[in-house]
Amino acid sequence: MDLLYPLRLIVRAGRRYQTRRAEAKHLRAYLSDCDRHTAVIPGTPLHMNLGDSAICLAQKAFLESCGYTVKEITWEQIHTHRKLLRKIIPQETLIAQLGGGNMGNQWMDEERLHRTLTLDYLHHPTVIFPQTVYFTPDEEGARERAVSASVYGRHSALTLVTREANSFEVVREMCPEVNVLLTPDVVLSATAETFGAKPQVRHGILLCMRSDLERVTTDEMQSALEQMLAQTGETVRKTDMYAETAVTPENRAVLVRAKMEEFAAARLVVTDRLHGMIFATLTGTPCVVFTNSNYKISGTYEWIRYLPYVRFADRPDHAEAMLSELLAMEGCSYDRTALEEPFEKLKDHLRQIAER
Numbered sequence: 001m002d003l004l005y006p007l008r009l010i011v012r013a014g015r016r017y018q019t020r021r022a023e024a025k026h027l028r029a030y031l032s033d034c035d036r037h038t039a040v041i042p043g044t045p046l047h048m049n050l051g052d053s054a055i056c057l058a059q060k061a062f063l064e065s066c067g068y069t070v071k072e073i074t075w076e077q078i079h080t081h082r083k084l085l086r087k088i089i090p091q092e093t094l095i096a097q098l099g100g101g102n103m104g105n106q107w108m109d110e111e112r113l114h115r116t117l118t119l120d121y122l123h124h125p126t127v128i129f130p131q132t133v134y135f136t137p138d139e140e141g142a143r144e145r146a147v148s149a150s151v152y153g154r155h156s157a158l159t160l161v162t163r164e165a166n167s168f169e170v171v172r173e174m175c176p177e178v179n180v181l182l183t184p185d186v187v188l189s190a191t192a193e194t195f196g197a198k199p200q201v202r203h204g205i206l207l208c209m210r211s212d213l214e215r216v217t218t219d220e221m222q223s224a225l226e227q228m229l230a231q232t233g234e235t236v237r238k239t240d241m242y243a244e245t246a247v248t249p250e251n252r253a254v255l256v257r258a259k260m261e262e263f264a265a266a267r268l269v270v271t272d273r274l275h276g277m278i279f280a281t282l283t284g285t286p287c288v289v290f291t292n293s294n295y296k297i298s299g300t301y302e303w304i305r306y307l308p309y310v311r312f313a314d315r316p317d318h319a320e321a322m323l324s325e326l327l328a329m330e331g332c333s334y335d336r337t338a339l340e341e342p343f344e345k346l347k348d349h350l351r352q353i354a355e356r
Contacts, residue, residue: 023077024084031071031085036092037354039068042085043075043098043113048243050259051187051275053252054195055099058187059129061194062343063096066350070096072249075113086120094353095121099129099161099186101274101296105136105144115151122155125353130163130183132296133170149174161346164299181349183342184303185278191334192282196253197260202285204235206266208276211240216293217272217316225316229270232323237266241273268326270319274300281310284333286326288312288319306338 034040041059045052060070073085089095097117102110114128135141135148152158152175159179162168168182192198207229209215209222217225229236239262243255263269263276264283271277272290274297280287286309291297301312309332313319 020080024081027073027077027081027084028088031088033069034071034090034093036094036356037068039063039070039094039096039350040089041070041072041096041098042117043078044072044249045098046074046076046247048245048247049241050243050247050256051241051273051278052098052100053243053247054187054256054260054275054279055129055185057195057253057256058190059096059099062129062186062189062347063350066347067354068094068350074249078113078117082116082120089121089124091124093124094350095124095126097126097128099131099163101132101134101294103128103131103148103167104134105141106134106294108144111144111148115148118151118155118158123157125157125356126155127159127350127353128161130161130186131167132163132294132299133160133167133174134294134296135170145174153177159349164295164302166295166299181342181346183346184339185274185300187275187278188281188300188303188336188339189343190282191336192260192264192284195260195282196257197264197283199283200261200265202265202267204237204266205229205232205268205270206263206285207236207238208240208269208271208273209238210273210292215272217290221316225270225319228316228320229323232327234267234327241275268323272297277301277310281307282334284309284331286310286329286332288322288326290314290316290319303339307335308332 044056063070097114103114104111135145159181160171161181161183162171163183163185168180171180209217247255260279260283263279263285266285269276269280269285269287272292277287277289281304288311289297289301290313304310309329311322
């Protein structure tokens with residue numbers, strides 16, 4: 001019998017208590033100067049998906065361009081210090097919930113976080129940055145959609161920004177009382193330079209395919225795709241959108257930059273990941289993109305289909321005719337002029353919130 005076990009439990013509990021006290025003291029000081037020109041981004045990601053980290057960085061830059069001082073609170077801090085944060089963030093401070101592709105019932109942890117933040121800051125000006133909103137067409141999807149509608153409909157000053165026409169229509173029908181905007185994914189408001197990514201010597205094909213519940217490409221389809229790419233004579237390298245180490249607020253920018261430069265070093269990107277397509281777009285890398293299980297890729301592609309170096313294919317075997325033309329392209333660059341109007345509308349709205 002381990003007689004010291006109870007003592008070790010007490011010591012561990014004491015250390016956790018001291019850590020929480022230190023964190024609370026830090027948060028009080030960090031948020032002490034919040035006012036109506038401050039935007040708090042709550043629930044910033046510590047997981048390893050670099051697409052979400054890119055959204056966080058782009059959203060921060062976007063808010064700063066509107067004159068806000070930006071404070072971020074991580075997912076863990078929200079859950080550990082929820083009551084404290086509700087108490088110390090002034091009601092005039094903007095709550096800028098993170099954009100992405102996680103509203104709806106496919107990613108319930110994230111949807112619950114959006115609901116929690118909406119209810120916790122019911123009278124704060126709140127903007128949910130460009131999101132995909134997708135509820136599955138089944139009983140579960142209908143049930144969760146009703147819950148979400150009741151939550152978001154209660155907020156007195158909520159703007160929900162959607163990033164595709166489908167999501168816009170879902171929100172407008174689900175929550176007619178909520179102010180809804182339509183804007184591209186916030187990362188498209190940035191450039192490679194925003195992330196510090198530099199041009200690279202290009203070689204080979206970069207294959208970036210997903211393996212989660214949004215995947216629609218079968219193993220057989222992917223195998224056929226890999227054989228097709230090998231027949232081009234180019235070296236094919238595989239990657240994904242995940243960091244190889246834990247992501248923190250301190251290293252997030254470095255990790256996103258490195259991933260973006262990996263895309264910049266390819267002659268061609270082949271992907272079914274939304275931010276695989278967007279990283280290729282920002283770095284001027286020719287790209288073939290396939291769909292996923294919802295409409296976020298096809299809907300986002302509609303914003304950038306004017307770019308000749310980014311092509312959408314319904315299926316991997318439909319990409320074959322595109323490969324030689326895309327591999328022949330050189331000197332491509334991201335021209336975001338066509339996207340300035342929707343982003344400017346969002347900026348105007350954010351500036352108006354600060355001046356109320």
